[in-house]
Amino acid sequence: MEEIHAPLSDQAALAESQHCLYCYDAPCIHACPTGIDVPTFIKRIANGDAAGAAKTILTANILGASCSRVCPTEVLCEGACVLSHEYEPIQIGLLQRYATDYVTARGIFVLDAPAEATGFHVAIVGAGPAGLGCAADLASLGHHVVILEKEVEAGGLNTRGVAYYKMKPRVSLDEVRLVESLGVEIRTGVNVGTDLTAADLLSQYDAIFVAIGLGHESELGIPGEVGAGVRSALDFIRDIHEMPLESVSIGKTVLVIGGGNTAIDAVSQAKRLGATFATLAYRRKEDQMSAYAFEVALARATDCRMIFEAKPVEVVRHGNGGLAGVKFIHASSGKEWIEPCDQLLLAIGQPKQDHFLKSLFPSLQLDARGCVVTDPLTGRTSLHKVFAGGDCANGGMEVVNAVGEGKKAAMAIHHMLTGKTAAPKSQNSRCGIAHPAAGAGLWNPIRSATH
């Protein structure tokens, strides 16, 4: 299965980059939660310097390659492009992918060498996007960083939780290697709390960044749910990444319950991998889905069916226990019906990690949702020298938000440890802007209206 968008050829990238206006204080920068200086990197592509473009991208966002694939650019940089109203926006995502792939494919190392060692040690719990983003910046500043990851491979959802047609795991794993090349030590298969206690971390490290993400898939809590044929959508997507495609178990009639982007990924993947019927059932109306409109349109374009206002009340099983379907009640009409299926994938959200967090740090302040309370500009928590970011703090946002939070925490940790301020990489195309009216992307990212 190929990535859904073909990469840009050299000539296409050149042509596309030449359309960029090279705005001054460009809105695309404001829309990027890692503050990538988009006009600068695009200008470099236009000038025939793809490696220089990659340097601009990766200096601001170490996960620039995966973000170029998984970012909802329509509501971020491309949605903010000044050309998006009357013309077509610049294809920033594809250009970013072009530049980052250029250096990855050629093994060109574009980042500045890390600063002289400071002697400080920082532990990061979780090797997902927030942890990697934080680790890369801390390592660049000269700190020794150890990432503790419970899975066997680093990268978090980027490695195992993104639909295959959007991004292959190789992209994420290349980024993990890039972070390691800065001197970051990644220990996988380590369960913090059992293999290593929070007290161990606090005594052995000068600072801790918690980036443990969210828990596994939630459950419906209805009769018949436990049993054959029912899986979490994330497990299904993970199989696609880890197993030969032909051995991934795909039903003939696949039903996905949920209304978010993971639900869309799952139903699209099922259909693309050979399900005869792939249906998405959502308990509310279409305009209430949290999935992006363009993702929904993409699923429809692959012949996925969607039903709305479908509240599941029972998983119906055959006499032998085999999956028969799901009984729904229509929210408006109250009508009941059974939607047949031989595979049921649940994508009803990942639970918060509040119990686990409390077990690690009993006095850590959590909000009502079960997320770590942090200062948005520094990632500081209620505990001394403990910082947090990514899904466990924001409740579940984009990869790029997680990287941005990791970066901000890295700067705050550096300041706490050394007393010095770490300035983020200057944005040449905003050079001289004294007071960013709407944020500079990293500090206060704006979100454009969905077109």
Added chain:
Amino acid sequence: MADLSVIFAGIPSPNPFWLASGPPTNTAYQAHRAFEAGWGGIVWKTIGDPTPNVSSRYSALHLGGKRMVGFNNIELISDRSPETNFRELREVKDRWPDRALIASLMTDTREHWHDLIRRAEDSGVDGIELNFGCPHGMCERGMGSAVGQNPDVAEKITTWVMEVARKPVIVKLTPNITDITQAARAAKRGGANAISLINTIRSITQVNLDNFVPEPYVDGASTHGGYCGPAVKPIALNMVQNCAQDSEFGLPISGIGGISNWRDAAEFMALGSGTIQVCTAVMHHGFRIVEGMIDGLSAYLDSKSMESPRALIGRAVHSLHKWEDLNLNFKRVARIDHDTCIGCNLCHIACEDGAHQCIDLLDPESTGIGYGPGRMLGKSVPVVREADCVGCNLCSLVCPVDGCVSMVEIPSPAEPMSWSQYQVQLAKGDIAPILPHP
């Protein structure tokens, strides 16, 4: 419909669009195709003592995704024999009697010129063009621009030509000279009937940064070439106008230099060209481009109620004055239409870093300025400080939205006053000195 036919220095042509002497006018085959496409005239590739050529021959300036914005060649005059060329000229003239057919010629001695002129005229051409402009190869043999750069030599050779020529003679000028009017006057003194300009400009288009040999590459080396194409149009327009404005000159002018479409052609005509000649645009897109030139010029003339190109020729020549005669009291300022502004801020940064620091980025909430399409809430908007605006045009030139930045005339209570008048009034003590800019 306007009648596009013209008579240039006595040469009738169904339209003012001619092909300049060059690779597109090398053979009868090409000439037939060009006339089928609708070209009004052809200036045949320069005929002379046939010379071998090198490989490769062309190079180009590409700019921002546009290919061949500028074009460079090191090709010499025709590498076919005069016999072949004259035979084909005859064949073309017989088949296209209503079109203008001009032979471009280049040789050295008086006897050779006499011989070449006679043979050309015997082939039935309507006129002769003297190539005094080629800036590479031929000039090293004492021909081409070596002639055009020396007015006395150009005059003398023109005199030789006029001793035998019965058909109208056009002298083609090189731009590789300080004052083009000196070359034009020399042609007139020699008795020429018209001039054509510009020939190509000495150039190096690019350097290969791996082997350090400029293009075009010839076995580890290159040579200075002749530059043409859209990039040279402003230089050519200036030289055409210089000649058209010169009261001591006064002969017809055939305009050449970067003409790609009807609008370019109309501008050359407005600055005094009776016909125009095209080469690079045809080398890029083929003969078919003339169709749009004919239709476009015709529609333009109709829109201006002009019945013939004659009504257009020279119309803009006298709008150019010396700087010292321009009105110092005229004032324009930039106005930004915030309803169409897309927020790229190019006007701000161009003014701030490149001009006069009079476009501020202001908070839209405090200024009460509206939002254009696609604008981001809270993002600053560019606002012109009109009191400090010098009316330089830069912001309106960089703005990517048509009509968003307009240059608005601010009526002045003062009478018009040029620098010359200012000097007079200053000397008389009638006026206080204009204060220097702070």
